[in-house]
Amino acid sequence: MGVLKTFVLGGVHPEENKLSSNVPIEALPVPEQAIVPLGQNLGAPSKPVVSKGDKVKTGQLIAEAGGFISANIHSPVSGTVLKIDNVVDMTGFRRPGIVIKTEGDEWDESIDRSDDLITEVDYSAEEIIEKIKQAGIVGMGGATFPTYVKLMPPPGKKADHVIINGVECEPYLTSDHRLMLEKGQEIIIGTKILMKALKVAQAIIGIESNKPDAINHLTELTKNEENIKVVPLKVKYPQGGEKQLIKAVLNREVPSGKLPIEVGCVVQNVGTTFAVYEAVQKNKPLFERVVTVTGKSVKKPSNFLARIGTPISKLVDAAEGLPDDTGKIIGGGPMMGKALPSLDVPVVKGASGILLMREQESHRKPESPCIRCSKCTNVCPMGLEPFLLAKASKIGKYDIAENEKVMDCIECGSCQYICPASIPLLDYLRLGKNKVGNIIRNRKKK
């Protein structure tokens, strides 16, 4: 291998700790009760279409999109709707959701449950997009942006590349890695489906070089595919960020404040691509996903195929229990994941992993004065000056924060990771983004 491609600006290389990369995906039993929050995607929450006492089948529509940027939700289990009420979602907030009591596991008739690989794609672009929309697929890397919206470029914009994101740059997480190894063929077909939907001729699958088995496997599978290229990438965080990935594989830069379609790219995560395959070829809506359960003290780091709505305590139990020294539970990876208040929260569409951190790892180092070492500036993948933005946000100079492009921050956390003074830079940056976002919204209103 020659010089591996990667993005240019900034980046860090945290300890990879991919503890579960050799553990095959294991299907988890159906939970006794599924807690399905209605706000699982970016944008408007979904609107329930069932009511209390209704019988539902696995895969049946239970909530429909509540707007253009929203997604359908399907029942992950078969049984009776217990209640439609506030439920604890992934962040610990109580928000509207549907609770379903499981009775057996009867799937909706339209779903093809066979293991046969269907390679031929006999649908038109419009049909594919409609199917993806119906299946309620959202970006499964964590951003949970409704997928069908991405497949409909705004007028005047044209995509020329589909980029499949197999980077998985977050330490610890391995769900995408395992999916590429075990469902490689499906992912390739999913890629073709996406290419057809977008009417593009080129697809690139970007994978970091710390997953040589996945690179080899997918390269082997795409041997006869001229239009699908597997590109090994140098290991560097945050390469999984859309903009960084596009820069790495195609050397195109998405302009500030714009979407990838601006440079003719649509990026989809491998998990999403697999879900697209299942939705289009098997009529299977998105009601289960691969979730990594990991951590240095976890006895059996695993990759589970879990139904949406399964309480994460069930996943932790399946990984042989919560370690005694757990100090922090993280939904997602250690760089961008959210700390969870308890194990009573359900698996949602955007949940890529559960990381149980040891007590001694789960505390921040004490903050000391900034020594202006400029490491934060050097690692920022967006070319920002985190020290300046953090200071501006801290003292309430939001105009400075806005002028210095705080809204470009992708919240990757590289600055805070590298800071020798352990300053909570990203906390302040988020605060600044929050305030500046409000200011911009108010200004637009006027």
Added chain:
Amino acid sequence: MCFAEKCLLNEIIRKSIVVDNIIIIAVIALGGLGLVSAVILFFVAKKFKVFEDPKIDEVEEALPSANCGGCGYPGCRAFAEAAVKAAKENHSLEGLNCPVGGNEVMQTVGQLLGIEVEQQEPLIAVVRCNGSYANSPGKVKYEGVSSCAFTHALFTGEGGCQYGCLGHGDCVDACDFDAIHMNPETGLPVVNDKCTACGACVEACPRDIIELRKKGPKDRRIFVSCVNKEKGGPAKKNCAVACIGCGKCEKVCKFDAITITSFLAYIDFNKCTLCRKCVEVCPTDAIWEVNFKPRKPKPLEPEGSVARKTVVAKPADAEKVKSAEEKPKPEDKH
């Protein structure tokens, strides 16, 4: 001594001989420059003089010059300009109020502009959460910057109530009058009688916990110290003194002052007659009475318990005045 230093010294001595000349030249040069500038400035000032209504200055003089923005204008000067403009165009000061100055100042402003100003009810900021460390014990530990705006988006709060006070004091930072402070024992902000009802804390609170309420006769107030919109069960689970929306207060109130929306009672301070019946029936002690004579030990606001001399319009009058310009507040702000 090094050669270089010697050189330097010699040079300085040599220069000091010509120093007299330098001073004279400097005086002439600077003096001339000053004169020329003064002449230019004089003509510029003449030519570009902007006419401003002298009343603006008078009104501004009457204002408390706190520049707090409580009136909705960026500073007292802007308010004075708006007041003079409103007086000229509409002959009324409706919608303009300086909460810091209160009635007195507004009357003066009215006199200056020759306009009758209606009496305003004095207001005070009220913190409607009692989720102290004891009432809503921490279930998780937070690490990070001390900012409510940030933690509000991050998680529910250490006590688990997603409506409750986060305790990082954004309201304290927002206050220009030293009127709100964190109580380290409860982790909740406490308002003292320096409050001018400018509303900065109300704006700052990401959870809409602080409300401007009628100060009340002798500083007596009754309010629901909770903004939790959950059903009784989940609300109680996180906090011992949460409003559970049982409706007892609504039933006992004879004045229709209490309404319950989404499991949360709200007392309309314009209708409330301070009869204290609701306080007695509340099963979770979520309703607070402040500055009343103790009838039995009740949680009191620690500060501001001294009766103040501020003359307040009679409740009946106040109601008339109030209902004219302020509709009962809808509770559901979300």
Added chain:
Amino acid sequence: MTMFTIAGSPHIHGDDSTKKIMYGVVIAMVPAMLVSIYYFDFNAIRVLLLAVISSLFFEWLIQKYLIKGPVTITDGSALVTGILLAFNVPTNLPGWMVIVGALVAIGMAKMSFGGLGKNIFNPALVARVFLLISFPVEMTSWPKPMPITKGFFADVITGPTPLGLVKEGLRAGESISKLQSELPGYVDYLIGQMGGSMGEVSAIALILGGIYMLWKKIITWEIPVSILVTVFVFSGILWLVNPEKYIDPVFHLLTGGLLLGALFMATDMVTSPMTRGGQLLFGFGIGLLTILIRIWGAYPEGVSFAILLMNAAVPLINRGFKPRRFGAKPGVQLGS
């Protein structure tokens, strides 16, 4: 039951810390320290200990009794300042002057600005310049290096630095070729066989330290390289113009405090620009000013003044030099 922790991401932290950086600098200064102990024996140890101990003491005193804040003398920053101060003075400087220097460095240049990270000027350099102006005689009589092998507590003979010799000679109207015969050779500059402040004598030791810091990513290449290149090019041009009036560029690189300044003082994170472009300009400015002062200024050595002058320009440089923003590159913008 343990309470779980909630915090914003990221949940992991690299192993970098202020302490690590500071002690890394200390390690990088060890070779130069050893060389100076070899040449200046007991005096070097005396100045070093005095400077370090009094720096730490003043920092502790000010933090504890004046600011009444947390005491952070273990973070290594006062230690670095102390060693740099020792490096910047002649080893025969009276002890009390070293202590005054430490007080100026810590009290005036560092703590009065608000402590670590907030000072505008490099503390050790402020102290050096303060001492140089206050006590010009003591600060400019450098002991001749005397290898330790020739005996401990040997009599100290003082003499000028090579830069001083050249300047004096040129003033007296002598030519470079004549002066060069009186000067030590390049090998002497490399190993430290020349007069000068304690830490600046051996080029090799300083370069070793610099390489260590580059390897440990404590410093970046921009500042030292731009300083050295500027000095080399600028003095090289002058030398080509008139080799009898201007001495060769290699001499400029190896003598005086240039390497010490370029590698250890100008690269001080607190007082240097944040972006690559800014750092290059900063280095260029230092190089230019150094040669200007050395050749046309009153002092034979100009590195300290050059660095302090450029320190003052850092806020302005930071304002003017922003990192390249992602997505700001013209040309790739399709559409819009």
